[in-house]
Amino acid sequence: MLPATSVAQLAQSIDLVVDAVRGAPVDQYDNPTPCSAWTVRDLVNHIAMMLLMTRDVGIRTAPDPSLLTANPVPLLAGRPEPEWAFLLAGAAEPAARAWSEPAAWEGEAGLGGPPMPATALGGILIAEFTIHAWDMTAATGQRGTVPASLAETAFATYSREAPRMRGLGLLGDEVPQDADAPVLDRALALSGRNPRWEPAAH
Template identity: 70%
Template sequence: MTPLARAEQLAQSIGLAAGAVGGASVDQYENPTPDSEWRVKDLVNHIAVMLVLTRDVGTRTAWDPALLAANPVPLLAGRPESEWAPLVNSQAEPAARAWSEPAAWQGEVGFGGPPMPAEALGEILIAEFAIHAWDVAVATGQHLDVPESLANTMLGTYAREAPRMRSLGLLADEVPQDVHAPLFERALALSGRNPRWGSPRAGGGKGCS
């Protein structure tokens, strides 16, 4: 895949995450999510962190490691929750734009861990933004339409990166899944999520990952 194609998929994935955040109402912020340790509010904050770091890493701008543990992130701190979604959405375009140049996909970068190839990190970001879009969507009763090409990229990324990410405590254990299941469901399972999970508050059945 060319850097341009990767950049387009990253923008697409960021758009899914920002759209899911925008579609969640504040009164759903305490809803449970597929990650048992996080509520929707925590996921919104995490997506905000990811957007800021994606922008800064893409432009090779120095960033404060304390951002990784900030809850809420400075972007959201002191602001009413009713303003969180617009603030998150304001960071989507700058984050995508930072990776729109081929140079962003070259060399090595750091994202809170040891330096790694920018190309590999960019592909992880493609997968993670879409996964978190699903986390928010399923926790708040939204439909998420993930293009087949994006799901295919996600599946390939998790097939390659999930063991390492799991060893670092970044992913839960893989959920058994039918090899003939849709690509996106297989990517969810590889990331440690149960594709059948549903929030009781969003009208779905109970589940866990």
């Protein structure tokens, strides 16, 4: 059965991250981000890679492994940086559409790593797009708001998946948080981010 809530949330998380990229001025592409050593430019490139791979895995086309290390990815290569947000927006609709079909959520799928239940991978995609939207807004001083439902899904996903993802080197160490901290803060902490991160401190 098609998980209607997950389909809607994946589309919503993709819209959220694309809007965050749209709101990031190109003159801030050298800014640091909460993502370790990445600049905003690196983060935009990573989001582009994720959109392309999300589309491919949704229709069960083997993703191009070179996308994992390409910087910039072919979608952005050779194009002026002021066009990058527009190019990401063009990649967003095919990515969301691929996961609007029941087959995308059935069986197993992999995004450059070991295959896993497609429903679990879909949850990870929702969490990652949501958290990268926060990364982008935090790095560029935007007043971004993460919907409560996406924050809840990200927290539930990382509560379940973070140890395995951390073991694969996909997440940093958990940042301690109080049990009664806001759910978004706890999701960020599980993903290895400090919810109080600010560019000025870096």
